[in-house]
Amino acid sequence: MPHILIVGAGQSGLQLGLNLLAAGMDVTIMSARTPEEIRGGSPTSTQCMFQPALQIERDLGLNFWEEQCPKLTAQRYNLGLPPDGYPDARQTTGEAAPPWLRTEVTPFTRAIRFTGPWEHYTQSVDQRIKMSSWLAEFENRGGTVIYQGVMTSDLDSLTALGRYDLTIVAAGKGELVGLFDRDASRSPYDRPQRALSCIYTRGMTFDPEYQDWAVSFANIAGVGEFFNMPGLTVDGDGMQPCNILLFAGFPEGPLGFHAWRERLSPTEHLDRIVRAMREYVPWEADLAGDIEITDPRPSLIGGYTPTVRHPIGHLPSGGLVLGMGDVVVANDPITGQGANNAAHSAHIYARHIIDNADGRYDEAWMQATFDDYWNYAKHPTVFTNAMLGQEPPEHVGRILAAAQAGHEAGKPVIAARIAYGYTTPSDLGWMLDPDEANKYLAEVAPEFATPAPANP
Amino acid sequence: MATPRTHPKVRPYVLTGGRTVTRHRLLVHTLVTVPYYDPGLAAAMLPEARTLYEQARDGCSVAELSALSGLSLGVTRVIVSDLAAAQRVRVHAETYGSPFDRRLLERVRDGLRALA
Amino acid sequence: MVSAHSPEHSTTTAKIVVAGGFGAGKTTLVSAISEIPPINTEAWMTTAGTLDDPLEPDSDKSTTTVAMDFGRRTLADDLVLYLFGTPGQQRFWPMWDDLCRGASGALVLVDTRHLDRSFAAVNYFENDSTVPFVVGVNMFHGEQTHRLDAVRQALSLHESVPLCAFDARDRAQVAGALVGVVEHSMARTARPAPPRPMAPALR
Ligand SMILES: Cc1cc2nc3c(=O)[nH]c(=O)nc-3n(C[C@H](O)[C@H](O)[C@H](O)COP(=O)(O)OP(=O)(O)OC[C@H]3O[C@@H](n4cnc5c(N)ncnc54)[C@H](O)[C@@H]3O)c2cc1C
Ligand SMILES: Nc1nc2c(ncn2[C@@H]2O[C@H](COP(=O)(O)OP(=O)(O)OP(=O)(O)O)[C@@H](O)[C@H]2O)c(=O)[nH]1
Ligand SMILES: [Mg+2]
Numbered sequence: 001m002p003h004i005l006i007v008g009a010g011q012s013g014l015q016l017g018l019n020l021l022a023a024g025m026d027v028t029i030m031s032a033r034t035p036e037e038i039r040g041g042s043p044t045s046t047q048c049m050f051q052p053a054l055q056i057e058r059d060l061g062l063n064f065w066e067e068q069c070p071k072l073t074a075q076r077y078n079l080g081l082p083p084d085g086y087p088d089a090r091q092t093t094g095e096a097a098p099p100w101l102r103t104e105v106t107p108f109t110r111a112i113r114f115t116g117p118w119e120h121y122t123q124s125v126d127q128r129i130k131m132s133s134w135l136a137e138f139e140n141r142g143g144t145v146i147y148q149g150v151m152t153s154d155l156d157s158l159t160a161l162g163r164y165d166l167t168i169v170a171a172g173k174g175e176l177v178g179l180f181d182r183d184a185s186r187s188p189y190d191r192p193q194r195a196l197s198c199i200y201t202r203g204m205t206f207d208p209e210y211q212d213w214a215v216s217f218a219n220i221a222g223v224g225e226f227f228n229m230p231g232l233t234v235d236g237d238g239m240q241p242c243n244i245l246l247f248a249g250f251p252e253g254p255l256g257f258h259a260w261r262e263r264l265s266p267t268e269h270l271d272r273i274v275r276a277m278r279e280y281v282p283w284e285a286d287l288a289g290d291i292e293i294t295d296p297r298p299s300l301i302g303g304y305t306p307t308v309r310h311p312i313g314h315l316p317s318g319g320l321v322l323g324m325g326d327v328v329v330a331n332d333p334i335t336g337q338g339a340n341n342a343a344h345s346a347h348i349y350a351r352h353i354i355d356n357a358d359g360r361y362d363e364a365w366m367q368a369t370f371d372d373y374w375n376y377a378k379h380p381t382v383f384t385n386a387m388l389g390q391e392p393p394e395h396v397g398r399i400l401a402a403a404q405a406g407h408e409a410g411k412p413v414i415a416a417r418i419a420y421g422y423t424t425p426s427d428l429g430w431m432l433d434p435d436e437a438n439k440y441l442a443e444v445a446p447e448f449a450t451p452a453p454a455n456p
Numbered sequence: 457m458a459t460p461r462t463h464p465k466v467r468p469y470v471l472t473g474g475r476t477v478t479r480h481r482l483l484v485h486t487l488v489t490v491p492y493y494d495p496g497l498a499a500a501m502l503p504e505a506r507t508l509y510e511q512a513r514d515g516c517s518v519a520e521l522s523a524l525s526g527l528s529l530g531v532t533r534v535i536v537s538d539l540a541a542a543q544r545v546r547v548h549a550e551t552y553g554s555p556f557d558r559r560l561l562e563r564v565r566d567g568l569r570a571l572a
Numbered sequence: 573m574v575s576a577h578s579p580e581h582s583t584t585t586a587k588i589v590v591a592g593g594f595g596a597g598k599t600t601l602v603s604a605i606s607e608i609p610p611i612n613t614e615a616w617m618t619t620a621g622t623l624d625d626p627l628e629p630d631s632d633k634s635t636t637t638v639a640m641d642f643g644r645r646t647l648a649d650d651l652v653l654y655l656f657g658t659p660g661q662q663r664f665w666p667m668w669d670d671l672c673r674g675a676s677g678a679l680v681l682v683d684t685r686h687l688d689r690s691f692a693a694v695n696y697f698e699n700d701s702t703v704p705f706v707v708g709v710n711m712f713h714g715e716q717t718h719r720l721d722a723v724r725q726a727l728s729l730h731e732s733v734p735l736c737a738f739d740a741r742d743r744a745q746v747a748g749a750l751v752g753v754v755e756h757s758m759a760r761t762a763r764p765a766p767p768r769p770m771a772p773a774l775r
Contacts, residue, residue, distance in 0.1 A: 030530070032666035034481070034673070040702070144541075146533045147481055147673065149666025151615040151638070154530030161504060161531055163538075175664060178619040483674040484642075485587040485654040517585060517654060519642055523611045529670075551584040555676040556761035564586050564676060565754040567647025571605070571747035 001025050002357055005164040007150045009033070010044075011127065012325030012342035013170030014134040019060055019350040021143050025357070028144040028164070031135060032174075039132035039234060042297040043200055044172075046229050046244045047127050048072070048215060048336045050423035051120035053343035064133060069232035070213040070241050071121035075419040078218040079112035079400065080226075080280055086391075087222035095252055096222075098259035099279045100272055107282040108220060112400050114407035115214070116419030122215060124231030126200070127339075129239060152179055152315070159319020166353065166361040167321045169313060170346075173304050173330055179313035180323050186381065192303035193332055193388045194224060194248035195257040199266070199273050200233050200298040203290040204243040207283075215336075219392070220280045224249040225334050228284055233294050242294050245273055248334050250390050251303075255280075260301045266293045269301075306332045306385060308377075311370035312363060322366045324349055329377045335387055336422065337380035348373045379425035386432055395434040402441050405448035413444055482533050484519040487548040488512045488540075497544065505535050512536075512545050584651050588753055589672050589703065591658045591696070592681030593689025597710040597740035598657035599641050601681065604746045606643025606655060614639050617664060638664055640671065658693070668696060677753040678705040681740065684718045687726050694727055704760040706753045709737040732760075 004020055006013045009031035020027045033041070049057075057063045083106050099105050139145050148154070150171070159167055169176055206212070216228040225248040233242040249255030255276060264272065270293055277285040311328050313321040325342040352369040359365070392400070403414040417440075421428040430440040441448075490513045498506050507525045516524070522532040539545040552560045590598050602610045616637045638659035645653045656671045672678065678697055682690040697705040709723055718726075720735050729735065734756050738745035 028534070032669055037669070037673075041700075144537060146530075146537060147483075147670070148530055148533055149664070149668070149670040150530055151528075151664070151667065152618045152635075153615045154528045157528040157531045158534065161502075161534070163534055174666065175617055175619065178617060481673075483587075484656060484671055485585045485674065487583055487585050515583070517644075519613070519654070519656070520611065520644075523613045523642075528615065529613075548582065548585075550674070551582065555586065555674050556757055558758065558762075560584065560586055561676060561754050561758045563584075563651055564647060564653055565751055565758070567645075567651060567653065568747045568751045568754065570647075571645075572744050572751055 002165040002353070002361070003163065004028070004353065005030065005158065005167045007155070007167070007169045007176065007321075008171035008174075008325075008327075009038075009131060009135050009145075010170060010172050010325065010342065011047075011131070011339050012346040013168070014131060014138060015057070015060070015062065015343060016168065016170065016324065016346040016350055016353075017138050017143055018062060018134060018141065019346065020353060021138065021141050022060065023350070023354050025353075026144075027138075028146060029135070029138060030146045030148045030150050032147075032149045032171075034147055035132035035135045038135065039128050040297070041128065043198065043233075043244075043300050044127045044131075045300075045339060046124060046198060046227065046246050046333065046336070047130075047231070047339045048122055048124045048229050049339055049343065050122050050336075051118070052423060053340040054120075054123060056343050056347045062134065062137075065125045065129065065232055065239070066123070068239060068241075069123045069125050070230040071123060072118070072213045072215050072230060073121050074115050074117045074210075074212070074214040075122075075415075075422065076115045076207075076210075076214050076216040077113065077400070077403070077415070077418070078110050078216070078281070078283070080108040080218050080220040080223075081111045082106065082108055082221065095256060095258045096254040098254045098272070099275045105275075105279050107278065108280050110283055112404045114400075114404045114412065114415045115210070116403070116412060116415035116417075118416075118419050118423065120423075122423070124229050124244065126231060126233040126242075128234055129232065150176065152176065155179070155313070155321055156315040156317050156319060159315050159321060160317040167319070168324050168349070169321050169327050170324045170342075172326045177307075177309065177323075177327050179315075179321070180309035180311070180327060183308045183310050186308035186378075187306065188385055189306050189388070192251065192257075192305050194334060195251060195255060195260060195303050196246065196248055196301065196333065197255065197260050197269075197273065198244065198246040198300040199270055200294040201243050201245055201270065201288075201291040202240060202294050203288075203292055204228070205287045205289070207287060216284065218281050218284070222250070222390075223253050223280055224255055226277070226281045226284065227336075235294065240294065243291070245277070246333070247273065247276055248332075257303060264299075266296065266298050269299045304330065304332075306330060306381075306388070308381060312366050320363055320366065322349075322361075322369065328370065329374075329381060331381055331384040332388055335380065335384040335425075337384055337425065341377055341380055344376050345373045348376065376426075379428065383421070383425045383428050383432065393434070395437045396431070399431060399437055399441065402445055402448040406445055409448070411445075411448075414441070414448065417444075482518050482536060482547060484529070485517045486550075487515060487517055488521060488536055489515040489546050489548065490544070491546045494544075504531060505539065508532060508535050509539060509544065512539075582650065585654060586651070587654045587656060587675045588750060589656050589658060589675045589678040590681065591668075591678055591693040591705075592710075593683070593686060593691075593693060595686070596681040596683045596690055597712075598681055601679075601710075601740040601746055602641050602643040602655045602657050604741055604743045605645055605750070607646060608644055610641040610643045610657070612639055612641045615659075615667065638667065640667070665696070665700065669701075672701050672703050675703045677757040678703045679749060679753050680705055680707045681710050682707060682723065682727070683710055683712060684723060685712070687723070691727070694729065698730070704753075704757045706734045706736060706749070706756050708749050709735070710740045711737055
């Protein structure tokens, strides 16, 4: 049986490690952090995972928290507009001031809202819980763990040593990605597109209209996006349900990077998040009367450039390593695809590794393995990058209006199709292309669709 | 660019003995010793493993092993963990459960005071 | 070497981390107290070029070397203290975590002429590490150029973090500073609830 080395103990690295271990392989994981450090540290994601990825975990017997974790049955869409309508993008120059630096604060209004039900639920288990437990589980099941902050120099000598037949780099967005060339043809952006500001809270109430767990999402015109994702997080030594709140701000907008530059204590951070909610998503702020932070390190602030990389890293001594997960395909979080992608990549890689157990893990095999994954990952990547524009294209505006009309008529077909698309991005072609969108709207829901404007 | 050096059929890196889980974490200052030096085994080892095995005879920390053998920390840890699994080296558990154990801190403080 | 010829013989090891910005005096401090010449090890990282001209093919890779040094001091027959100097660049945080894991305390060195160079190290111990730390002003000219409370303010250092000054070349002064580190760890770990960490940056 081959010896496999995996660098990075996140969603993709641990899932692959546990998968290969179950197949009887000799697997070593190098983790920069111990389970205690992961659990006691800051959150790393909002990690909403949809049915197909959750099913991969179930099939591997890794769904340890399925019953405790809130089951999210729908995706709620909202569009927030300033009182005077859609802002003119051309007028925004420079850095807009965040709510806490202004005397005048006008709450936005909800211009569009609809709910897309999911046939199968979505869940978000805090990666601090999941990765710390999976890492301990990996060790208990006989895997070898080495706690090591891996440098390129380590990879160079480790691959030269000949101890492992294959080395996979699953180190997320860390510095090790420097070993993998950016694929410019698949990476349209050269800088972070959203300023992320995320906090874990408890005490948020249900929307009185729905009374169930759901992902709530808002496009906020001229500002960015807001997410409220119920999940399961740490509670001292135990666990608790929570609401994970995330603002994704346009870089120059009022919630851009400049808004979060100060070093804030967790309670100061929560205070600012709530103030931003009062202005931009007041319908969410209404549910947040009594919220508090869940733990001493409840926040995550930052941003990164969505990037696709070439999958093979060449070390100076001749060794080769194969990238996986965010290392090779890092999408912006606004579509909630990254952890799902990581699960799919580990799943696909595991199949290729096991199928090739008697062969060589050479460069051609590495490329073919990644290419197989890219056949999946290209869909969420194209979708996510399309969503990073700051104003929805005209046809998307019509899709949203039609989805709302259907929702109001009690027939949420369009909303459900959108929600399904998040779980299965290969289905989203109809939404990304104006002609396809028109065709679909005309077919399934002519009564809800406003006609497309005549071509000029 | 050279070709990768491994081939599944010809495994250059073989260690004797069954694998047992090493529970002690290999921190940079963790002490490694050789409980019983076996020259025959040393001669049969890969150069990297042999270097470490011999270096550890005197007893030293993981970081010293790495520096004195000229091997990266990553390689050092992999080989030490293999050698430990085969019970060829001993990875010393921390004497006290925590680096903040009062007895440990008091001893370090007193030792440093003597130098101050 | 640590004498450990008999497997029964058990030596206790402890570790203190010495951090601080570029040129703050880490290596000097480790040499002052170590009984062996500080061992300098290097690791390197391939770094992607800056994305100033990002749509160009990625030819501009470079290699960044990080150096860490460590020294050793035998404090008793069966007690050895290791000192680890962290590499200056904070962005290689996995390496910092690795060096700090299991440390009994940390000393963050600052050079008052270049306080900014030590910001990353202070941030790391404030936000990303549970190792108690003390900030030490290295008096490059044998004298303090800044009052300590001015340094505290410039670093926006919490009042619970001790601040001291010493000459990194002087063994006795360094030992005294390390006593302070250990005492701070004793105090910090004896009572609960250190100051709340700040919101961390995305890694
Ligand atoms: C704010 C935010 C919100 C998000 N929300 C969602 C969401 O709702 N849904 C979704 O699907 N995705 C989401 N994502 C993305 C998702 O979290 C990631 O895509 C996913 O975790 C990637 O998994 P991975 O295994 O590739 O890497 P990671 O999960 O990042 O794991 C990498 C691991 O490698 C370790 N490591 C790094 N460097 C080294 C080194 N040198 N040596 C050793 N170990 C190292 C790290 O410590 C880490 O444990 C979000 C991301 C962010 C930032
Ligand atoms: N006069 C004086 N010079 C010092 C003192 N401490 C360090 N130096 C000098 O300052 C320079 C930098 O000191 P180092 O100890 O190499 O600093 P470092 O933190 O290890 O530096 P890097 O590893 O490069 O980040 C050297 O030339 C030292 O000789 C001091 O207390 N007084
Ligand atoms: Mg130095």
